[in-house]
Amino acid sequence: MREYLKRFVSEFGETRVSAITSTQVSDFIHALPFSAITKRHARSGIVSAYKWFVKQGWADKNPAAAVHAPKVDLAEPGILTVETACRCTH
16 A cells, blocks of 8 residues: 555655645546556555545545546456366365
């Protein structure tokens, strides 16, 4: 999670956390060169950070909370053949 927050800080530099918009957060998350599930984790970290910022009085609202999490398409799990299962256990 720290890696995502480091990237976030690198992206926004000296910008006040209260000045960052939901659109900026969304653009940042969707531009990350990671899979959808990893982008969801990055969003979660930013949402958590902003919850803390709000508690500290550094921001009035959480712009990351308005950002939709990237959709993750999970493939159906495959069924192993007996031969493959035996190879996995040896």
